[in-house]
Amino acid sequence: MTEVEVKKPQERLQERFTQVVNSLQRLHVIDESQGYSREPGSAQEQVLAELQQTVTELHSADIAFILEGLPLDERLTVWQLVRVESDGDILLEVSDAVRETLLADMDDHEIIAAAKELDVDELAELAPELPHDVVYELIEALDAQQRDRVRSALSYEEDQVGSIMDYEMVTVRDDVALEVVLRYLRRLKELPDHLDKLFVVDHEGYLKGVLPIKRLLVNDPEKKVAEIMADDPVTFHPDEDSADAAQAFERYDLISAPVIEKSGRLVGRLTIDEMVDVIREESEEEVLSRAGLREEEDIFASVWKSIANRWAWLAINLITAFVASRVIGLFEHSIEKLVALAALMPIVAGIGGNSGNQTITMIVRAMALEQLSTGNTNRLLRKELGVAFINGIIWGGVIGVVAWLLYDYFALGMVMIAAMTLNLLLAAMMGVLIPMTMVRLGRDPALGSSVLITAMTDSGGFFIFLGLATMFLL
Amino acid sequence: MTEVEVKKPQERLQERFTQVVNSLQRLHVIDESQGYSREPGSAQEQVLAELQQTVTELHSADIAFILEGLPLDERLTVWQLVRVESDGDILLEVSDAVRETLLADMDDHEIIAAAKELDVDELAELAPELPHDVVYELIEALDAQQRDRVRSALSYEEDQVGSIMDYEMVTVRDDVALEVVLRYLRRLKELPDHLDKLFVVDHEGYLKGVLPIKRLLVNDPEKKVAEIMADDPVTFHPDEDSADAAQAFERYDLISAPVIEKSGRLVGRLTIDEMVDVIREESEEEVLSRAGLREEEDIFASVWKSIANRWAWLAINLITAFVASRVIGLFEHSIEKLVALAALMPIVAGIGGNSGNQTITMIVRAMALEQLSTGNTNRLLRKELGVAFINGIIWGGVIGVVAWLLYDYFALGMVMIAAMTLNLLLAAMMGVLIPMTMVRLGRDPALGSSVLITAMTDSGGFFIFLGLATMFLL
Structure with a gap:
């Protein structure tokens, strides 16, 4: 994910939303007065180019927000202007009901192109909503390890930790010096999001502790990992309830945490952003089910x-x-x-x-x-x-x-x-x-x-x- | 905050809760059969010592959880066993209704001892609930900068960013090399929680950008901060609505973000843990107000x-x-x-x-x-x-x-x-x-x-x- 470039986030987003709505309005007016056209050279094309310009500058979460707030026809107009590289991220951000309308507008090729940009855990999240042959084709394109991970993620229920964990762990051994760890990280060139701790594992992949980045930064580089790691961290199991995990994240102010099998082998990682989604969804479900709504509704649904x-x-x-x-x-x-x-x-x-x-x-x-x-x-x-x-x-x-x-x-x-x-x-x-x-x-x-x-x-x-x-x- | 030492968080917490309830039960049985006593040497004292042992091992968020789940008399029995150093943290974690019952059980000296352990922003959070003369005494004990910060935090409404931001920013200049930054951090010995980025300021304290720790770790130590910092980060204003800020944190997957005045001067920091609390409180308020409850109720309230x-x-x-x-x-x-x-x-x-x-x-x-x-x-x-x-x-x-x-x-x-x-x-x-x-x-x-x-x-x-x-x- 790229660095966000927004200043007063909520206001700026509202401004952009208004811009998009205004462009769509103008498009509609021209369609009414001059007849519908999307041909090159038409007056509509100019408006669409402007609109695309606005949309392209936005963070995918912002595009998702705007798409959710638009009626179906306008939503699809904007959706067609989004660059393919962002499609996957946006599909992950929108609500289930809106996602359905967006997927219905895409053919298999477009879906495959969008899904190819995703990480394994994101792909697994999206997979249940995609056509079977698309999923098959996507899984075929993966290497053996990734394929196993997608299958494993799909084998858990939606409300289990196993279905929302990611695989972006950075692991180190406990017998190396911090200096070595720092050099190792530098060689990785890019580090995963929400990396606040490294996972310390033995040569068979069993978790021995965690090394908070904070400790890595303040301790003498000659010290060994084993000396400064936390050896009894909060860990989760893949079959644990994700609402329980979210409560633990909240209680212990966690940013990331290792997921281990019963045997103690490290299998994945949970991060606070997923947990925030769990908290939000949980409370939404509560409000909705009290009022007798089965699920979050696309407000512009038919x-x-x-x-x-x-x-x-x-x-x-x-x-x-x-x-x-x-x-x-x-x-x-x-x-x-x-x-x-x-x-x-x-x-x-x-x-x-x-x-x-x-x-x-x-x-x-x-x-x-x-x-x-x-x-x-x-x-x-x-x-x-x-x-x-x-x-x-x-x-x-x-x-x-x-x-x-x-x-x-x-x-x-x-x-x-x-x-x-x-x-x-x-x-x-x-x-x-x-x-x-x-x-x-x-x-x-x-x-x-x-x-x-x-x-x-x-x-x-x-x-x-x-x-x-x-x-x-x- | 110390490193958490829990393995299957939710289960272990439930175990501890049951342990506490069982100890309290035994205490009650002895009181009934042998008459009430808390004297040294009494049978009750043993049970209390055991109970204290259990409680002392717990994270303050866990103690808060257990206190909320106990009826008033039992809650106060446990509360009296908690070490003074944890009192402040626990008071911050419990719900408003439960906090009231705990404070009512403390005299001014105890409250002052507890509040002295807190950071400036935490003190400001607690201040409105404390007796006026206690607040006065606490503020008197602070140095000038801290006093200003507490007063400033108290000047904002409860739902504004200014009232929940903290002051644990780590700032650097943009003309120094990463190597220098790394040495500087090492000298700090301890870094604040949720530190995923350093704030880059000029000599007058105006924010020029942020330096994500991730970038600090992977880039050549000889590079200058200015070369690799993000110069248009998401920022917030102290008078912004905290619910808006929470939505931005959620949308852009932030862990921490700078708070700046209109002029651009850095004044504080927001972190994801506070934002998660905002999200949780917001949804709770919604559920409660729909049912016609003014606020979260202590389930064992009178x-x-x-x-x-x-x-x-x-x-x-x-x-x-x-x-x-x-x-x-x-x-x-x-x-x-x-x-x-x-x-x-x-x-x-x-x-x-x-x-x-x-x-x-x-x-x-x-x-x-x-x-x-x-x-x-x-x-x-x-x-x-x-x-x-x-x-x-x-x-x-x-x-x-x-x-x-x-x-x-x-x-x-x-x-x-x-x-x-x-x-x-x-x-x-x-x-x-x-x-x-x-x-x-x-x-x-x-x-x-x-x-x-x-x-x-x-x-x-x-x-x-x-x-x-x-x-x-x-």
Whole structure:
């Protein structure tokens, strides 16, 4: 990767984005007035040349950013102006949804030309999205070691360390002097990115320690590597969960770390840039899955793609809403007699849902950070029930008084307080028990948590409120 | 910071956590059976000595992790066993809520002893949480330059680069040879963390470029710094938004970067570890504020603290729920005549809320990444309305048929379809317009987005469904 040349990064990028949008606008205007043309000598060609000039000067991550922010047709116009050498890098940077649209626009030759510029680990990252025969051809073109590495990377799950590690390790022996190491590095001409430590291995490739560049720089060049290396570094295994690895990177402020097999043999390297991506993706997934989106959506995706991305949770929600509706159906006679119940029941259900979501969000977060074991259930449950009880009395009291005054019916106000309190207690209990149960069953506690808790507090709230009303008011 | 000594980081940490919990358990059992005592010679003292042994071996980030996962009384037992030298680091690592509980347990002397171990930027980070006279005493103890730096850091907002930059820059002149630089570094004995580049400044402190350590290592030692430095590096300003800086770090895979004043004078340094914290905090805030929690909560916080953290959104929700209830109140006569309406109306409102939340989540995300300008409003609106219309016909159709069969009333089914479609269209429109308007007003589009959209789709859904029913069925 070349050195970046940007000054106030965020502002300059926004400027470039605006430039690109303006050029595309002008192109569109000319197309409208003079008819569509991309021929040499046309007015459009000039605009395109300008646009290409702008794009060529950009870092591939910036081009990726701009492509993601453009509607499909404009995106492809820009994509065709990008130089082949950058294609591979850009494909790695864009979101999955946008990558799909870019790949769909390329023929096999273009894809192969782009992918040839990539490192082995990058190729492995892209491979699952490429046509099979393209992958085959690309792998055939590699030497035996690289081919093994691609195959190995592809054998791990997307969320395992093995699939995101790179192979750009610089290794040294522990019996050489630092001076020798410095000479060795100088001979390499170019060093990999994120090189903050060298890996010290024995002649069979087993990791014996790491030599931080910092120590290499400050110590006497005559010292031996063995004297100054760190011999118990943080290491990872290829089958480890990459989210765990990212947490360790964050906790220990790592920049790079060796990946070793169970036997202790060095097989790869993890770097902070990959870990930052993992952290970002993880949090995105959490936000999206709470809202019932299956994956990050290309904001300019077609209507049909969007529907496919969103339908599953809408369907689940339809079922839970239907169940809640049948609960109300049980009490139709009560509502006929006292129609105020119909107006008041959504309040009980709504506040319960809000409160339950607060509880479950907090607990799912703590579980994601692995700070909460199922052993704490009782203590937490007591606390949440306490919060719910007090909130029930306070907010139930407020709304109970309002209901009493509004309908001039004291007993209705009392039922409201009781129902609010009971539904908040239900919300608290479910907010603790749902994620705890999910974890015991080996499931992800975040997935569907919001839908599940809302389903409970809706059906539960209607049942409690209408049930109490039927018992005490009719 | 010392070198970390952990092997399978996540597993080993969980082991230690379990060890700590077991020791605390044993302590509790002895207290119960033999009476509370912490005297020398007591059985408890042995357990505590063991516990201290375990804790002392841990990295401060690991101790922070364990403290966050313990209930208050046990947390303080462990906290009292931590060595004073680590106190400061640990206070920086724990969440705000947990830090508060730890500080509350320390007297001024202990706080001062802990804070004295910190760097200037770390001290500035902690200062707002400390008692005023403690801060005063700490600042008095600094030399003039450090005092200025602390004051300067405190003058920036929490979300500005100036408040999180550090001062551990290693600077060199551009007219010296690399050999000289290498000798200079060796004389420093210890280099700052995350040092991947040296900053090249002139004699007045203006930044002229950066010298990546990688280049220093591979180039001929006789070359001059000016020959191999990068003279247009990514730089930041102290008043820049730290979230913007974090995005730039992510995009350009930076490890450290210079912070310069408008004039070009070098004033500080940003490092990837701070940026990772920014990314993590940002995403946490998003998740929490959606659920209506003001800040990250200590999961073992007292009941009253939890109530204070959560009350605001519950109150807002109570108001919006009350409005929705009044909308239903308008149609009490219709419900009296056809009580099925009461059972069906939550379905219309619920699906609308779910769908609106999907739209708004996606748009708020795109806006946070600054990929979406208010100029795209029309295009997006058209797409979302398209998705809503099709979803309305499909899911409205499903539930309409169910309602028709259930109540044996064809027209009711038709009203159901129409109401579902209209409410989904309303949800889509509001899902696009609410965040767009927030941004035009200069507000954060995420804050309260979920409450606002749900309020619209609840009141709107009830109004549409009951209104249509009143017009066509009664």
